[in-house]
Amino acid sequence: MSLFTYHLVKISFFKALKMLLFPPKPRTVPGLVHAEVMTVMTLGAPVFSPARLLLRQVAVFAQWTDDASVDQFLAENKLGQELATGWHTRLQFVRQWGRISGFNIPEPEGNPDIPEGPVVAVTIARMKLPEIPRFIRWGRPTEQLVRDHPGTTLSLASIRFPRTVSTFSIWKSQQEMTDMVRGHSAVPRPNRHLNAMRERDRKDFHFEFTTLRFRPLTESGEWKRHRQFIPGL
Secondary structure (H helix, E strand, O other): OOEEEEEEEEOOHHHHHHHHHOOOOOOOOOOEEEEEEEEEEOOOOOOOOOOOOEEEEEEEEEEEOOHHHHHHHHHHOHHHHHHOOOEEEEEEEEEEEEEOOOOOOOOOOOOOOOOOOOEEEEEEEEEOHHHHHHHHHHHHHHHHHHHHOOOEEEEEEEEEOOOEEEEEEEEOOHHHHHHHHHOOOOOOOOOHHHHHHHHHHHOOOEEEEEEEEEEEEEEEEOEOOEOOOOOOO
């Protein structure tokens, strides 16, 4: 079995910095396959604004061997105890596009589609540093599309300097997510994501990139005074 988790927590600046500098490692955390610790960003915010980089807000995306390892980490590990004060969801892998190092992405089991119920999407990219200005130019309109889309219940971006950027979004349904990707949503300028993907195909922004789709299994805790982001759980 392979289980993924996504964690969000707001802590002090120094605790956040320590978490970024000393992320959890498989050799010291039983059952951990890989984890990415990142600083939260507001999707679509101006590049030079306080909302763009939220230094006290930390996102952790992790892969585990089983549920019990997650429980043990949150209860007994000091870093895990900090994360337990925030919000997290546990995720079942469904489908992958692209590739990314560090994680051990399993083969899909059965039908990869989720015809009913909510869907979680995670993207992770390792940037080509000279391409960052171009990436921002094409990426910000896409971020705004996802941020304002009526089909999402929670969406954000995150970064780990100097190269790793990521997005996380919870969708009410697979259909609403795929309509956004294909430019079919009934929103202003629906082709923003599609145009950015065409530009990436023309000249890639990244040297590694993946989009991962998940079925949410559980959610726990609170983020920005809100609970129950995932419909139906």
